[in-house]
Amino acid sequence: MKKYGILIFLIVFLFSTIPLNAFKYAVVVSASTYSDPSWGAVVDSLENKYSPDVQVFQWTSSIYNVKTDLENYQPDYIGFICQPVSEANEVFIRTAYIMTRELDSDPYGDAVWGIITGYNADDVIRSLQCSLSVMTTVSSSPTANPTNSPYRQFYQAIGTFEAEGGPHIKYSFSDGTILDTLDTLNLYTDRTVTFARWLNAESININLNGHPSFSGSFDMFVTSGHANVNEWQAHYPDPDPEGYFRSLDGQLRADTYDSGAIYINSNNPKVYLCPGNCLIGKPDNINYMVYAWFHTGGAIQMLAYMPVTWYGYQGWGAYSRFISFPGLFNVAESNYVTNQCLLFDLENHTPGVDTYGLAYDRDAVAIYGDPAQYAKMYEYPDTCWYYSQELVHIDADVDTFIFTIEANIDSVAPGTSKHPFALLPVRIDPASINVESTNAIIPVITDNFVLLYCWNNQMQKLAKGETRYVRWTATQVGVEEEIIAVNPDRIMLKITSANPFNNYLEINYEIPNHRFINLSIFDISGREVRNLVSGQVSPGNYHITWNGDDFQGSHVLPGKYFVVFKTEDQVLTEEIIKIK
Structure with a gap:
């Protein structure tokens, strides 16, 4: 029997601390990789990270060996653990797209997934231990916050100009202001020198007279333009007068135009997005870029095309989804969401799309890293989605x-x-x-x-x-009778007066330790009509009376409402009914 309760799940509140429900995580790994001690430790790391809502599925000849078991398990996230090259290759990734659309009868993907790989198992274990709020973005193209306030994507960003190179730069500062300028003090003529030095320094610190300081760790790198499986060309469309980023045997380096090679060894966790690059996401050789970015570039999440890209729906769409809603989706979720939009447009021939381009892009973008990892754009206080x-x-x-x-x-x-x-x-x-x-x-x-x-x-x-x-x-599926155990950290909420109520409502709540709480009243549409408590509270049992007024002091209309009591990690809700 299902335990009856009421839960309001609100994505809209940009500053809300209501957590998502617990999700189910599937680790899909070959039996041979699982038996390897170093890669078996990767599996153990994921099990420890997501216990108890995690299950391991071992395949022998194909991931289709575990398809039926995945259908029955219905995971929300799937981490495909792959040894480099032998398992992590373009054919495998395209097969993962196809299989994850076949776990039920609809034409859409059935779980957020990612390829968990690296130059070696140590790279993977390091990346699994990281979380990241992207505060500082660096781009090879003129990325900046939109000028149509209040919509804002980046906390702070540096956009450069791939068709010009050199010191032309667009700063988006943390106060929301934008500066488009020539900065010869902080940028080299060859941007590969600039980017490599920033990566090796782990952080960027720039002071400009008359403007806010620009300071922070190098959290995200975004590139477009010409690329290949083992190189990215900084200048576009012709290479001169700038150099390349290249990879060899797990080592990332900048081959500058006239200053020699700069080897990149960056430890701080970062996201690497390549929505406009051809081939750079292909993992079929240990010398390719994917492995170098995870081995010496510090990447924990990477999104990139495996084939030549020309349409760009999936890559640029996932990038846009990730940056346009700070705090909502991680990289793998952004890729998943965009892929479902693509499948819808392909199925329904949405006006304005090229169905041939959609079919080409459908399984073309690789997503690397733990698909459930917290790696999201920083949700700063004045964040506003469009x-x-x-x-x-x-x-x-x-x-x-x-x-x-x-x-x-x-x-x-x-x-x-x-x-x-x-x-x-x-x-x-x-x-x-x-x-x-x-x-x-x-x-x-x-x-x-x-x-x-x-x-x-x-x-x-x-x-x-x-x-x-x-x-x-x-109706929900897979809901079993809930067994409630004694939890010393459990909060309590109880309506102690008559319900339905007329003039007032008595509410009791209890917290076991010091924590931030929020106690509010919501209407049936999910709109907050009154906040009763918000702040840090000491342990104890509390009593509060609501007189049925909204924020403006007017009596709310008769009808159904919800008392929502939330902390950083728990949410309790009670249904209430206001009568005349």
Whole structure:
């Protein structure tokens, strides 16, 4: 029997500390790799990291050996542990795309996944131990925060100009200001020298008169332009007058234009995204770039094309999803979300897309690193997405879900690779899905995600404040009777007065230790109508009375509401009903 309860799961709150539900993680590894002591330690590391919600699946001749077991397990994340070259190769990665779409009957992917590999097992274990909030981004092209405030992507970023090279640079400072300038004091004519020195220094420290200081660790590198399996050409379209980044036997180096080689040995964890480079994600030889970036470049997550790229939907779409919603998705999740958008557009011939290009891109991008790893854009205090999104989940015998987006700026185009998308906090039975209402063109709801098709290039863009939504009901799958154990850190919430209530509501809550808490009232749409407590609280049992007023001091209308009590790691919710 399912334990009845109410849970509101809100993605929209940019500063919310409500955690995702516990997820299921599958480690897929060959029997031979598992039996190797060094790579077996990688498996052990993942098991320790995600215990108890992790299971190991061993294959012998093909990953299809474990397909049926994965279908039954229904993982949210799959980490494919691969030894370099012999297992981590383009054929294997394309097969992983195909198989993870075949774990149920719909045409979409069924789990977020990534290829966990490195020059050696030590590289992998190091990367698994890291987490990262990307605060400082460096790009080979003129990356910068948009000027249409309040939408902002980067905490701070340096964008350079691949068609010019040299000291032309665009700074996005941490206060939101932008400077497009020639900086001959901090940049070399050959940017490979600049990039290599920043990587080896582990951090960037630049002071410009009259502007905020630019200081921070080198967290993310973004490249585009010409590349090959073992090199990236800094200048575009012709190489002169700049050099190359190259790889050989796990070593990353800068072959500068006229200053010789600079060997790169960087230890700080970083994300490496190559959405505009050909071939650089191909892993079929130990001398290729993938292994050098994980061995001496400090990468913990990498996204790159394996073949020649010309269409760019998957690579640039995943990049855009990652940077445009700071704190929402990690790199592997961004790649997964974009791939589902691609599959939708390919299936439905969305106006404005090239179906041949979509088919080419479908399985072309490799994602390296632990797919569940915390490696996200830094969610700074004034973060603002260009559209907000909210997923309300009311957990009952038949669950209700409401997914809503709202444009934060004018001229929002939430389509193609930017279709609004949310991972569901629970698995649902597709046969039980009942769409109650929507103003989207097509809502796509599967067992693990929702996608809103609400715009294409033949439609007017959304104005600031416009919303699109879908509301549906469904039943959860795989829910077993819950056995509640004694937990010394468990918080408590109880309604102690009559419910339904008229004039006031008495609420008791208990916390076992010092922690930050938030106690609020939400309406049925997931909107916060009143905050009762927010701050650091000492251990104890507390009592509070709510008189039914909202933030403006007006009495709320009769109807159903929710008391939501949350800490950094727990959420409790009680349904309440206001009567006249």
